[in-house]
Each structure stands twice: as C-alpha cells, then as structure tokens.
Amino acid sequence: MGRRLRHIKGLRITGFAAGGKCFGSYNDTIVFVPKTAPGDVVDIHVTNRRRGFYEGRVSRLIAASPHRIEPFCRHFAHCGGCNWQHIPYPLQCKQKQAQVVEQMAHIGKIEADIVHPIIGARQSRWYRNKLEFTFAQRRWFLPEEMADEERQPRGLGYHLPGRFDRILDIETCWLQPEPSNAIRRAVRDYGIKHGLSFHDCRRRRGWLRNLIIRTGADGQVMVIVSLFFEDSEQREALLAFLHHEFPGISSLWYVINPKGNDTITDLDVKLWGGADHLIEQLGELRLKVGPKSFYQTNSEQAEKLYRVVGDFAGLDGTTRVYDLYTGTGAIALTLAPRAQKVVGIENVAPAIGDARENARINSIENVSFVVGDVREVLADRGFVAANPVDVVVVDPPRSGLHPNVVETLADMAVPRLVYVSCNPATQARDLSLLTDIYRVRAMQPVDMFPHTHHVENVALLEKQG
Known part of the structure; x- marks a missing residue:
C-alpha cells in the first residue's frame, strides 16, 4: 500500500507541527501538510514518504477549520513567504x-x-525594511494561466518553496511599504517593454538578475540592481529611468554579479546616484x-x-x-x-x-x-x-x-x-x-x-x- 499511495481523502488536520506545517493521522501514520489549520478536513496529494510519516499538499479543502481566515495576499497559494496568512494573528x-x-x-x-x-x-503587514526579488526569463505559470497563449513568460518575484530555478511573479507584496511594489513593477515592465533579457539561473544567462529594495527612517529608499554582466548603455538607461520615475529613491546602486549565487557581499557594489547609505532609527540611535x-x-x-x-x-x-x-x-x-x-x-x-x-x-x-x-x-x-x-x-x-x-x-x-x-x-x-x-x-x-x-x-x- 505504502509505495503506491498517492492520495489521501478526508484527512483531518489535528495540530501544528514544526516548520510552519500542520499534521493529521492516516492509518496511525503522521501526515505533514503545509498551509493547513487545525480543524481543516482536506484531500491531499502525497509528495513524499519517509520512514514513519508522509508529507503532502492540499488538493481540495473539504471543510475549513473555524480557525481559518481568508489570506489577504493573492499569491498565498503558491508563494513560500507568508505561510501562516490563513491563521489569525493572535493564534x-x-x-x-x-x-x-x-x-x-x-x-x-x-x-x-x-x-x-x-x-x-x-x-503585521508592511513591516519589512528590506526585500530581494529575482528576475526570471521563464517564470512559473499558474494553473489558470496555462491556457493563455499570450501569457508573458518573464517575471520578477520570489523563488517557489524548494525550487531555486522557479520564480513566482509578484504583483503586490504586503511585506514592505510603498514604493516597493511600484518600483518592482516598474522595473519588470521596463525590462519587458525594452526587450531586456531576464536571468535564467539554470542556463546561466540573461542580464537582469536581482532587485533589492531597502527602506529607512523618514521615507528613505535604497535600490540595488544586480546584473549578470556589464552593458553600460542598457545599465545607464535603466538606472536613469528609475531615477526619473522615482525621484524619492535616495540611494541608487548597481552591481555586476557573474557568480553562481545571488550574494553580493563579496562584490563591488557601485553607487549610481544619491547618498551612499540610509539611516535607520533604533530607539535613540541613528544607524x-x-x-x-x-x-x-x-x-x-x-x-x-x-x-x-x-x-x-x-x-x-x-x-x-x-x-x-x-x-x-x-x-x-x-x-x-x-x-x-x-x-x-x-x-x-x-x-x-x-x-x-x-x-x-x-x-x-x-x-x-x-x-x-x-x-x-x-x-x-x-x-x-x-x-x-x-x-x-x-x-x-x-x-x-x-x-x-x-x-x-x-x-x-x-x-x-x-x-x-x-x-x-x-x-x-x-x-x-x-x-x-x-x-x-x-x-x-x-x-x-x-x-x-x-x-x-x-x-x-x-x-x-
């Protein structure tokens, strides 16, 4: 039975588990399922079987827990960021x-x-002062998009959970205050409009790689554009566009990252315009x-x-x-x-x-x-x-x-x-x-x-x- 098991019908979720998951029991075997709440009754697709337990994902919500609330983010079902949006904050x-x-x-x-x-x-929303987004030449398509032959393949957003090479395009993220969303959408749309290549981490090609946005005290904004290789003409045009469209950006940077990973701490990050820092207020300290x-x-x-x-x-x-x-x-x-x-x-x-x-x-x-x-x-x-x-x-x-x-x-x-x-x-x-x-x-x-x-x-x- 074990090796052939692919689906479990009517699993009742009974408690919270480690890593943000919840769990239920099937034939005396623990089943861990993300994005569920104690009291949910669900059908699941079994994704993994380990010695003594199963892992799965919800294929159908049969009955919702009284603890479950409606997630406020349209990307919740696929994004790996805020995996407890369906749980009331006091809980x-x-x-x-x-x-x-x-x-x-x-x-x-x-x-x-x-x-x-x-x-x-x-x-509990708009609380982050830093976010990092990844460009994708071929983003992750949602099930409802698959029939659309004119869908846009390029995107800018977050990695899918456990998938370094799959990027979910983000329209609105509720973690960082504006102008974070506006800047991200503008850079993505500019790249698409001007035919710029977005990064493909598997094939190691594509110019636009990462976008980092930091916000500080008094509305300061820092933007760092990470590029896979130097193209001074395109770079100047992109950064000039950002400077013109968002004059509130107080610190604008770029970095060339040809490495196999996205970290920039070991690279030469260059200031394009504005101040070379933000100021964060921590109590009486200015950092x-x-x-x-x-x-x-x-x-x-x-x-x-x-x-x-x-x-x-x-x-x-x-x-x-x-x-x-x-x-x-x-x-x-x-x-x-x-x-x-x-x-x-x-x-x-x-x-x-x-x-x-x-x-x-x-x-x-x-x-x-x-x-x-x-x-x-x-x-x-x-x-x-x-x-x-x-x-x-x-x-x-x-x-x-x-x-x-x-x-x-x-x-x-x-x-x-x-x-x-x-x-x-x-x-x-x-x-x-x-x-x-x-x-x-x-x-x-x-x-x-x-x-x-x-x-x-x-x-x-x-x-x-």
Whole structure:
C-alpha cells in the first residue's frame, strides 16, 4: 500500500507541527501538510514518504477549520513567504509561544514557567525594511494561466518553496511599504517593454538578475540592481529611468554579479546616484545602513528585542559586556549607554566597519569592535585578560553556537549570559550544554516575522553558585 499511495481523502488536520506545517493521522501514520489549520478536513496529494510519516499538499479543502481566515495576499497559494496568512494573528503568536515552550522542554529540558508571554507585532503587514526579488526569463505559470497563449513568460518575484530555478511573479507584496511594489513593477515592465533579457539561473544567462529594495527612517529608499554582466548603455538607461520615475529613491546602486549565487557581499557594489547609505532609527540611535549591511528587517520589533536584551543584561553603568556575533553593532551600541564598556566581536570585516561608523555617528566612545572568529578571539587568553567581562551577549546564526564556543562560555563562567536566537531548537540544544555552569532564569519570545512560523527568543542565564 505504502509505495503506491498517492492520495489521501478526508484527512483531518489535528495540530501544528514544526516548520510552519500542520499534521493529521492516516492509518496511525503522521501526515505533514503545509498551509493547513487545525480543524481543516482536506484531500491531499502525497509528495513524499519517509520512514514513519508522509508529507503532502492540499488538493481540495473539504471543510475549513473555524480557525481559518481568508489570506489577504493573492499569491498565498503558491508563494513560500507568508505561510501562516490563513491563521489569525493572535493564534500565530500563541503557537509561536508554544513552539518555544515545547522545544525548550523537549530539547533543553527547561521548564515552561520561565518563558514570558510573547511580544507580538503592532504591525503585521508592511513591516519589512528590506526585500530581494529575482528576475526570471521563464517564470512559473499558474494553473489558470496555462491556457493563455499570450501569457508573458518573464517575471520578477520570489523563488517557489524548494525550487531555486522557479520564480513566482509578484504583483503586490504586503511585506514592505510603498514604493516597493511600484518600483518592482516598474522595473519588470521596463525590462519587458525594452526587450531586456531576464536571468535564467539554470542556463546561466540573461542580464537582469536581482532587485533589492531597502527602506529607512523618514521615507528613505535604497535600490540595488544586480546584473549578470556589464552593458553600460542598457545599465545607464535603466538606472536613469528609475531615477526619473522615482525621484524619492535616495540611494541608487548597481552591481555586476557573474557568480553562481545571488550574494553580493563579496562584490563591488557601485553607487549610481544619491547618498551612499540610509539611516535607520533604533530607539535613540541613528544607524548608517549601506548596500551590504546586515540589519534586522523588522525595525519596530528590533527595538523591542534589543530592549529585552538590555533588561536581561542587568546593566548598571559599571557592567563590562561582550557582544558576540555583533554584526553591524546594533546590540552593542544599544547597550553601551548603560554599560562601562562593550566589546563587539564579528568575523565579517565590512560589518565591523559599519559598526565603528555607527559608533562615531552616535558619539559612543565606550564601545570597541574586533574583527575575528569568535572561537579564536575568546581562545586568546591575552585578549580576555585585557578585556574583563561581566555579561556576554550572543546572537549566533540559525545553526547556533559552535561546540568550541559553548565550551569556552562554560569555562569563562561569567555572572550573566544573554542568548539571542532566531532558532529556538538550536538555542535549546546549546542551553542544555551549559546547564552545569549556568541556570536559565527567563526567556522572552519576540515575533519578528508575522504570518510566518519563525520566532526570535532571548534567554537569560546566570552562573550557578
């Protein structure tokens, strides 16, 4: 039966699962299905069978859950971005809270009563300050378009879930405020009208590659056009068009990217016109953000997140702080006014350059930034001896802390450790390795990405004894 099973009829969805999916049970086997809600009854097409469970997608919604609402985006059925639009926002927050509690209990063996109620977002739409779109010479066609022989093959939008070579053309995205949609549509339509080639990542050809739009405080807009090869005449015409049609663009850039991936951090991004940065407002700080800068994409929630970090750090004006994985220094600079000294450590040199510049802009003198791998810097006994520390803040990538860093933090045994994570599962794993030295005192989930299953979590650890 198992290998021949292609469809399941009348599956009742009973709960939430990891990765934004929900699940039901078929003949005592768990079935994971995205874009469903507990209480839905659905027919599904089985897309994958693993040992002990199935994966599938909805082919027909038979009965809608009382928790289900109508998605506000026309692209919801196919786009992989906001996979919880059909879930009411209060229920999204409740489930994110439950996700943190469950992963801490299951992986970290940490009690639920220390997890504070999640800090939800005031604004669940138009909350992102950065989006990146991909051009496609042959975009993904929707089922209703297949009969249209005059359909436009080129598009500009997002990758389909799990498909690096399939792009869904986006008409309106609800994540970033205008003029984001207007700029994206204008560039797409200009390219089509003037016969410009859109990129084909499989065949590695096509001129227009990516479009990045950043928005900052006071309505500032940065646009970065990524091109597969140089064509100065066409480039000048396109950028002049953007400058004319959108005089509000305050920073306009281009980059030539002939590589096999879309990242531009290792490339020479050239300023075509306007300022070489945007200004982001983070509480009382004004942060300079360039075309390669990393900055939290939800500015309003970032301020709440960093306020939690400061509260957990327990700063009193004499506190000495390490900010590990400091990036462009946002956390370090937020903490500095209430600390004696803050040292930020980061292995990406351009990010440290931004951090130092932001310290200068804000006239903050009790913070320093070090370029280097966190493992190597902390292993330098001379550095640690010269920079005594009371509180360590860590904000690692999704993969969590390297085992060597976990071991070093245990050896350091600082009075207080604050762990910021965008992946509660790897955070719980790391915390479980530190419980011989530290006791987890409190946790604060923060919703940075409404309508997705992602959640940020801050943990406070104090040295035992």
